[in-house]
Amino acid sequence: MNENSTDRGDAGVAVPEFTEQFARTARFALGVPHHFTVSPDGLRVLFVRSMAGDDPMSGLWLYESGRERLLADPLLLGEEPGSVPEAERVRRERAREFAAGVVSYATDAEARLVAFALGGELWTVTTDGDAPRRIPAAGPVVDPRPSPDGASIAYVSGGALHVVRADGTGGRPLAVPEKPEVSYGLAEHTAAESMGRSRGYWWSPSGDALLVARVDDSPVQRWYLADPADPARPPRAVRYPVAGTANAEVSLHILRLSGGWTPVELPAAADAEEPLRSRGWTDRAFEYVVSAGWDAHGPLVRVQTRDQRTAVLLAVDPYSGTTETLHTERDPVWVELVPGLPGRTASGTAITAFTAGDGLRGLRIGGVRSPGGVNVREVLGTVGERVFFLANEEPTEIHVWFHDPADGFVRLSEGPGVHCARAGGGTVVLDSLTESGRTVTVLRGGEPAGRIAVLAEEPVVVPKPLPLSLGERELRAQLYLPSWHKPGSGPLPVLLNPYAGAQMQLVVRARLWWSCLSQWFAEQGFAVLVTDGRGTPGRGREWEQAVHGDRLGPVLQDQIDALHDAAERYPDLDLGAVAIRGWSFGGYLAAGAVLHHPEIFHAAVAGAAPTDRRLYDTHWEERFLGHPEVFPEAYRRSSLVPYAHLLSRPLLLVHGVADDNVVFAHTLRLSAALLAAGRPHRVLPLSGAGHRVTARDQASSLLRLETAFLKESLGR
Template sequence: MTTEPLSFPRQHARTQRFSLGAPRAFTVAPDGKRVVFLRSRSGTDRASLLWVADPATGEERVAADPPALLRGAPERLSAAERARRERSREGGAGIVGYATDTAVELAAFALSGRLFAAELLDGTARELPIQGPVIDPRPSPDGRHIAYVAGGALHAVALVGGQEGPDGAGDDRAPRVWGTGTTLAEPETETVTYGLAEFIAAEEMHRYRGFWWSPDSRRLLVARADDAKVRRWWIADPAHPDREPSRVAYPSAGTPNAEVRLFVLGLDGSRVEVDWDRKRYPYLARVHWSSAGAPLLLVQARDQRGQLHLAVDPDDGSTRMVHADDSEQWLELFTGVPCWSPSGRLVRIADEGGARVLAVGDRPLTGHQVQVRAVLDVSDDDVLISASAGEGAGDPETGEVHVYRVNELGMERLSQEPGVHSAVRSGGVTVLMSSVPGEPGAQVRVLRDGKQVATVDSCAERPGFSPRVTLTEGGTRRIPCAVLLPSAYAEGDGPLPVLLDPYGGPHGQRVVAAHNAHLTSQWFADQGFAVVVADGRGTPGRSPAWEKAVRHDFTITLDDQVDALQDLAGRFPLDLSRVGIRGWSYGGYLAALAVLRRPDVFHAGVAGAPVTDWRLYDTHYTERYLGDPAATDETYTASSLVDDDGLVAPAEPHRPLMIVHGLADDNVVAAHTLRLSSALLAAGRPHEVLPLSGVTHMTPQEQVAENLLLLQVDFLKRSLGAGA
């Protein structure tokens, strides 16, 4: 019996965009003898296992297997854990995150709210008898304690026997024996948590942690968040009217944030509060504590135009300023910084002289040739960074991101193939992850002293086709673009209806030199469209000025879509009389903005989870770009689709618009779509609304994700008169 192959929408949904089965979350041991990572057993298995690979032999073994540890029982997640995964856009199951001690010999992780520890040398894992539900367990650097959060309180469980005795002697192969948990900090009220990132930190600052161990394993820096002043919103499930709505603390633009304080907590019961000017710098954006220096904080002003790097005295909680930054627009946050170099110099990423540079101490080590994006590792000899070509680098490498070694003598590129690359490094071993245009998925190579010694296999499924993509530039501003034509299109076949498929806003780069990033766009192209993806001003990877051009005006992102489209029409078979646009989140906002403000260009739009009134979006994101709504109300109105009076600046003629929204979305809440629909109805503008019951901002459900693609194609064909 033969089995019909899955359609692309079904395969795309079932494999979670072909991400299942791909190795991720790498950690390299400081002795270079172990590489730890997560990977599920197949491209359709959502449950990730913890693996250990030997760089010397390439051998891989399982260190922790969730089904075995749970003895076949289904996973059950607490509401706090579901919210944490929504913030980090984690759609997987099983072991979705882990933390290790410094030697990378012990790993801790949570399953179904239960605490587990894995011995990475011998590959054994077992549950610790701890009252949960447990969130974010992290071993101390010496491996003698595991700290974790349960019920908003911070706890720690201690090693009481096994590998080490009181004098440090013992059998290092013997199983560890753990005690019961002790409470280090307990919430004083129901609005307080210890050790967790508050909503705004996790959603917008990409700070997903709330506690950090000291290098000597005797103390922790612990964030205390109190959201008592944050306004409460209610998210109901209309499909189940018998269920109570969820009550969430959502800090919308111009309203109070959670109050965040920081404490040094000792395992001996000591407690010292860290002191800084929290009124002027309320955002705790980054925390770093290593043996190279004092605890290091990055705190930001609410308008994000000023920030301080502070060194903490953990004995009395006092702080001293190490460095200060200010900007007329805003200050961006980056992965991996700030931190200390092994020699005790401050490592940071800064916007200087029109470029985004790596600075060590007082000296910038890069210039206009690259746009630094993240610090990956810092050693005595160099700093490992990821970067894209800067505007001063000559012809840009459209969509490429590379890994570089940087020191005071210069810069060396480690990744050679065109593509998107990142890396993890320790102990002379580098794990290089590469996504390239010609190969599905990501290739993972293990390097020692720059030479490949092993690979890490992927179990991800392979799609049944490869994108037919041209990476180019469009318009006078040389906007990065990707153009995709139907696989069967031949020169001379004539112009095609056009589908713009952007994200098009801050922190969302879509034009990348990678294979899988363009699969959905190619599938739309194969339905009979010429698909255009454009990364206009506001998107990352080009220059600080490019990103910050959206200050006080999001509508210029639509101008760039139009400029790119009209320029590309002179080089590609684009029928400008039939132009559609689709997008999700910021891309959904852009799609709705396009059909409402520029119906002379766009003839149909699909807006998924769109922000329609920027006053309803969160503080840290929205105020960064549009300012305080109390002071810049006109800016909010100009960039929004609706306000209290209805539609904002709609143009004629009417164009077909489909709006899609998950009713369980706690990031862009469904009120955005409901208010837009009401305003459209009041204005006599026909439109379609597709409410998704039980769906969040991620749309992870297989049937929902599959049918969303099919319904969008049907709508676009109907609206544009496009054939297959």
């Protein structure tokens, strides 16, 4: 199809209309409030949001007394395009944050003083009505955070941790890198990309000291990323610890504003246990600092071994740096890291996870356990003794729960959907994604007291998925049919549109960007099937660990089983014309499908596919496949490059050449192997694009090009 065509499909929606909206709205993310902070008294709610559904510039907002007020407008404060420092750009890439303006912030303990970075400059604003104020800084600012008492602000610049008084005076460095490969106060690549730890320093409650991570990247191999479209621009050097290679060396230190410096004595290695040794590769060294914090009872640190089978929660003495083990968790496959855990209530009651008899993940609060059949996904935080968390009973729904000693375990959210929350005092901000869209409700005393506006655009294509449970494993799936199709009116080519990888679900009872995209592909004449199989979250330990040692086989088999069962139920699905598309892990799955099962899959579009599992980072890849020198066959079995000679179906490989997560080398290596084997294929490099395609022209045109390729390949 010509990219400039305004031909309309049978659904009556201009083909470019949705794709342009999809790109213009950054996948319907613009205009959506997020990053909520509720003050301890429950009277104020801070958040970031742009002014409209197509406005890429986020501002800082305050909700108070039922009204919204813009605290910081980046346009008025003079942010210049392209002024984001490199360290901040990397932080946003790891956080999957691609808006401009005020995209993150931090507050003091009372949520009165707010600090944020804009164009590399340090700004503060108060919730009392004062105008934003620029604070002098030593250089481009990353991750500024006020002390709990609001007296000081810490930030990172040039890898050094600095502190300045809130009035802008007394700025000085607290920790300066000893060499270029060292940084203080930043999260290393594996922490931010694979462990969910985006921070590198934490204030003490009294504001007189900080717990700080020192990261030495010198052991990590150096990669060079370049954009061939701009040969005058030098390559960008990045430190990337691929599976089987050295990690960054991470240590923790207590830094006092008065000048004291105390190293934290982290344990060197876990005790050996026979059930862990029997897995074939054991590395008991505590190489990973997976979480940290500092509450009223002192610093908390959680460390994990290189083989990820042992995780230990440590209490740190802030004066001596010695540690005491509070909790140890072991698993013969891997210890799953639950976001927000471990933690403590205001009284110091420990909050930890456990695996129940049914394999679901439970929550232990002191001596109390969460009820059976409830799978805990994340701990959101505490208000006094009340613990808020996310959990599911049915995998396609995620609800907000809380526990306190008086009420026990209570589910707060109602109705099918994906819900989240933030709380403070007696106020809860309930962020709900349902099949009809998104709402943000402010609850006080458990009752609705107002709403925070969601300014996202309504999609021109509204998804209408058919919920399914397929095959003997009751695979959760959704089938999207063209709105104009009548059952029995003729066969429909089938398009599988999965992700199906770890830590992400597509099959949920909520209208998200991927459900809108699946419906749009359906309107182009496909029956679109989306399935979450083994390895995806929400169904317990055994389900998630089924991909251990083989990242492709079980996942691909689930897609095939779902396809066949869906075709039996809906005879209009044409099994003689089946395509598959996806991005990242979904792209890997798509390419693997046509390589290993050409008798089922007749065409594929693989975007940003990790084709060589040896080229992905240590913490992520070794969790599933172990050490590549010990388990080379697992890496070969799970990679695509060794099987390039099997290709007999049309394959389009798409990749951003600036991708520093799944680097462009993955696609180049598979393409080279395909060429060497004499296997025709197509490669579409996206100049300047990272792991997510954000340029509007690229994002819009890419969907139309994919559709044209798939229709051509299937003879439609």
